Amino acid sequence: MSYTLDFSAVIERLPELLLAALATIGLALAGMSLATVIGVLGVVARRSRFKLLRGLVIGFVEVIRNTPFLVQIFFIFFALPQLGVRLNPTVTAIIALALNGGAYAIEIIRGGVDAIPKGQIEAGLALGLHRGQIFRHVILKPALRTVYPSLTSQFVMLTLTTSVCTSIAAYELTSVAQKIEADTFRSFEVYFSITLLYLVISSLMMGVFALISRISFNYPVK
Amino acid sequence: GTVAEAKAKGTVVIGIQGDNAPWGFVNSSGVQDGLDADIGKAFADYLGVKAQFVPLAVANRIPALMTGKVDVLFATMGMTAERAKTIQYSKPYAGNVLSVYGPKDKKIGGYDDLKGVAVGVPKSSAMDTAISAGAKSANILRFDDDAANIQALLSGQVEVVGGNQFYGDRLNTAAPDKYEPKFDLTTLYNGAGTRPGEKDWNETINAFLDKIKADGELAKIYDKWMKREVPKFPEQLPDIPFTAQ
Amino acid sequence: MPQSTAAEVPLIALDGVGKWYGAYHALKNISLRVRKGEKIVLCGPSGSGKSTLIRCINHLEDIQEGKITVEGTTLTDSGHAIDAVRREVGMVFQSFNLFPHKTIMENCTLAPMRVKGLSKPESEEIARKYLARVRILDQADKYPAQLSGGQQQRAAIARALCMEPKAMLFDEPTSALDPEMVKEVLDTMIGLARDGMTMICVTHEMGFARQVADRVVFMASGEVIEEGPPETFFQAPRHERTRAFLGEILAHH
Amino acid sequence: MPQSTAAEVPLIALDGVGKWYGAYHALKNISLRVRKGEKIVLCGPSGSGKSTLIRCINHLEDIQEGKITVEGTTLTDSGHAIDAVRREVGMVFQSFNLFPHKTIMENCTLAPMRVKGLSKPESEEIARKYLARVRILDQADKYPAQLSGGQQQRAAIARALCMEPKAMLFDEPTSALDPEMVKEVLDTMIGLARDGMTMICVTHEMGFARQVADRVVFMASGEVIEEGPPETFFQAPRHERTRAFLGEILAHH
Amino acid sequence: MASIGPNELFFLAQGLKWTLALTLIGFVGGGIFGLIVALARTAESAALRRVTTGYIAVFQGTPLLMQLFVVYYGVALIGLNIDAWLAVAIAFTLHASAFLGEIWRGGIQAVPKGQTEAAKALGLHYVSTMKDVVLPQAFKISLPATIGFLVQLIKGTSLAAIVGFVELSRAGQIVSNQTFRPLTVFAIVGLAYFLICWPLSLWGARTERRLQTATR
Ligand SMILES: Nc1ncnc2c1ncn2[C@@H]1O[C@H](COP(=O)(O)OP(=O)(O)OP(=O)(O)O)[C@@H](O)[C@H]1O
Ligand SMILES: Nc1ncnc2c1ncn2[C@@H]1O[C@H](COP(=O)(O)OP(=O)(O)OP(=O)(O)O)[C@@H](O)[C@H]1O
Ligand SMILES: [Mg+2]
């Protein structure tokens, strides 16, 4: 084939792509912050005395983890309005990412909590701390530390998942790329460029994650 | 390959869209169908070879053409000057009568009324191109396909949609008497796409199109899928050459 | 119980305590009285129920039979009784169980602040006192992983002391330590004992038992087999099982 | 080295061995000769380099200075020399390190089959011999987790013996055991020593040292401070540090 | 305009068949190469470790969709025309091997160091140490995470649509565009995914629990 790559069309619209990349980062950050909160609260609920609450959390996790993200985001966007809840694409995207990431986060963080030696909890009890205090002051931080690598790689996946949000017309990198592709038919140039952009974004995320880890988990372990 | 190669092999590989009824789609028996498929078949007959169809999505139709995975695209491609920089269009063979559809109780008379309005369009479609150009300050939401676009209107996620002439029926089935066409967008023409510089394909297709336009075959196919008459095609479009240099 | 006079109210009293793990009968009809200031050494073969016994005392395990009273509070399942008892009784574990993400100082101040509601300066004041008491005040700002085993165990003792408990429970506090570090922890415990702390201590350090115990209690298969002051316990054990156990323990030393 | 006559070729010889972990100087100019049949007990405070020393002997760590010779083979980085040495020297770890997914029998036959290329029946024959030797033949089909600590350590000894090594290295083989299980493992090792096995053993069990060691070697800060037969070592240690160490170790027993 | 009838359901079932075939390809290819990646990632050679770290970063850091695109169309651009099946096999192998390699690396590193040392001390060679001692334990440790990834891979096969496979998701999209009932169609598609993935997830969770009680 005598196709010659010509990036001029992409370069011309690079500002659009970079802006969209920022939007992708924004969606990812919002999604993962909320996912962390859902993860922690979910683990608390998962350990609660109330069977119904535990069951709800388990059901939530199973449904989310075993269905495609596309289906989830479709339902929030297209089906919820029939129940009177109408959310714009960006809000929908953030909620869908948060729920999806949250379900994984619940499972991951729960693993970390389960891995905390029983002695730590007993030491807390023996000192007179209550269950909530023990979770907050004794368990949470070491648990997050042990699962930090899995949690962050899940979050990198979440970042890449933002590309699916294009299907509900959310503004992010892939949707802008597709628009540019449609306008110019420069498919290769556009897709190569955003592959690179995604790689930069995920590398950036990993760097930030490493930094956060160094700051928050600065205590030595044997 | 070249036209000669295709003739020697006895097949021409034609890319159509897989999910864009009634233009080009795969029906529930897994067989390609629609206007583009029928024109493709006619083209194969014209060449005296068998047609091999490759159903494509919006995202991969151009790559499939450029990498030689298909010989020619009959893939519902609206002809624009910018796109013409990348691929070689043939003469137009179909016209898109595009309109804006909206609820009956909403007053929309033209592009100016779309200011700040949430408008749904199918991604990479002629409607997208037209509304993007016509109503710069509209809030355009681009969905993956017609089904999602229509669903967005029904769910109230957008206030109006840009659609083709089939939207009227579909909307009426889903929500009787609720929606109506508001105004027509500039008509866009579809052309077949070939790799730039490949004169043989371009010339063959143009000759083929001239033939079916003249002998009424296009009119028959048009009537079958579009349920209307063949529009009058322009002799030329600004910055969109129909013939390869 | 021969040692406790009827007039004196015991600090810790167990009456006919029975404990099951599922079908396994781990504690059988245990009765024990510990007066204020008394030091008890608990020994016995592995699996005899020593840990279970002291874990029942501050309700890390619940019991199915009998009752346990600490300073007049009977341990029921009510949250209040449990809280009260845990505030009065400190516990030190074999594996230290310091919180790895908190400095030694933070380990010591956590419970005073959260449980007693003391201010940070107040609880740090107390922490400094007890860290000095176990001679690791200079390590206060380090994390547990930065200390040696002996220092960690002394930090764990200080952490328990910071709640100013009436009694201390020790579960094999030196058995996870390197031989050289055993001494520093035992010395700390001897010091505590001298200061009059009430103590129940599970240990195989018979030198320690001889030196500080008021009574040695020997358990086997979930029962208290024999108890008595260390002299008579070591010199003239009454039961065959006690003799066999002492033989094993002292063989290689 | 006073004990090795020039005429005799030592089984294991270390000459001016130096070892660094990064910038940390873990072994300093160590020279040591072990004759066939000799039993060496290595002791010293924590961090003095005892483990490092015996791990260097079968190249679990590499050295930066000096040389180590086992049965005439000098340990270089060449794969052949390392393989040869590892075949001649068995090693037993503090934490047993049995393979948890294999039965005791499979633990014992793995190396003979893979390294020596013996058939399954042949290696099972050998395994049965040594499992009987350490008196756990009846446990052969169990998994490690189903055995007590003492049994696990004896299985680890049997596994090493199955390679029929010329010498055995022990790194604190009893320190992860409950007090009662120490005896059964020490008895096994005493038996081995009586049968003439060459042994280097890191241990704090001074009773064992007295009973079987030909020489006790005392290390501190990566150096050999003092060595001699157990009688003189325990009765009349020459160095201040040795005396201090012995004082600590024997204090509580 | 068609409605959702037996024809449409049959069409979706056809898609499901492709989904399963694609998963199998990804898992077999990813499994074999993932093992190599995991071994290289835990090798003694620093160069090898660095190369695999880069490999993992690239294939975990870019969307699978783009990987498929680059392998199928990008490679064709430089004149290598490869079959769609081969392209999918390569792309899924790259993608899955990066993830599985990382998961199994974790498993290998979670096997206590004493195990490798004991094997070395017995004179076992690298291959035997890995095959007989480390990997069986590592796989057991990583089994739950492996199953978790398998579930994600099943869902990820939907992206093979870009090279022309009409698997479950694409079939759903096509049916949705014929029937104009995207919600119903995607509910069916979602349910189909759930019915394949859920038993796997349950099995993974059960294995995890069993392993945990075994180590306690
Ligand atoms: N959570 C539990 N579930 C079931 N059985 C248990 C549990 N905890 C302890 N046991 C059993 O109860 C018995 C007594 O255990 P305990 O830990 O009190 O013994 P111990 O005297 O402290 O022994 P050691 O000296 O080994 O610490 C043992 O047989 C043990 O197996
Ligand atoms: N892998 C390593 N990296 C860095 N330093 C190490 C490493 N292994 C051991 N050391 C250091 O080398 C010194 C000697 O360690 P070694 O384990 O040989 O001591 P030891 O005499 O066996 O002590 P112990 O009685 O505690 O087992 C110690 O200071 C230790 O911290
Ligand atoms: Mg115990």
Ligand SMILES: [Mg+2]
């Ligand atoms: Mg050591």
